[in-house]
Amino acid sequence: MTRTVMDLKGLNCPLPVLRANKRIKELAPGDELEAQVTDRAAPNDFREFCESTGHRFISCDETDGHWAIVIRKKKLES
Numbered sequence: 022m023t024r025t026v027m028d029l030k031g032l033n034c035p036l037p038v039l040r041a042n043k044r045i046k047e048l049a050p051g052d053e054l055e056a057q058v059t060d061r062a063a064p065n066d067f068r069e070f071c072e073s074t075g076h077r078f079i080s081c082d083e084t085d086g087h088w089a090i091v092i093r094k095k096k097l098e099s
Contacts, residue, residue, distance in 0.1 A: 024053040030087055034062045038070050041092070045076065050096045053079065059087045067092060 027044060029037040037058045045054050056067065064081045067090045071078040079091040 022051050022053065023049075024055055024091070026055045026057065028057050029063075030057055030059045032058070033060050034066055037063050038066045041067070042070065042074075045092070045094050048094045050094050053091055053093050056090045056092070057087060058090060064088055064090060 025044065025048060027041060029040060032040070037056055037060055041054055041056050048054060056063070060066075067081070068078050070076070071092055075095040077093040077095065079093055080089075081091075082089045
């Protein structure tokens with residue numbers, strides 16, 4: 022399992038989720054994507070994104086006005 026970090030600071034909804042969605046398609050199942058964002062709506066947007074796509078919302082840590090959101094790409098269905 023690897024973790025890819027994306028700097029999405031300064032982007033407003035829906036761009037962080039759209040760019041993360043594009044990138045996560047390139048990752049292997051089980052890999053993690055860490056999105057670093059400043060948009061206050063992003064944590065909820067990423068939770069909803071994970072609920073609708075089957076990816077797993079791992080964590081959301083806030084520090085000094087930005088969030089580090091980690092999601093794990095869903096495993097392939099058998």
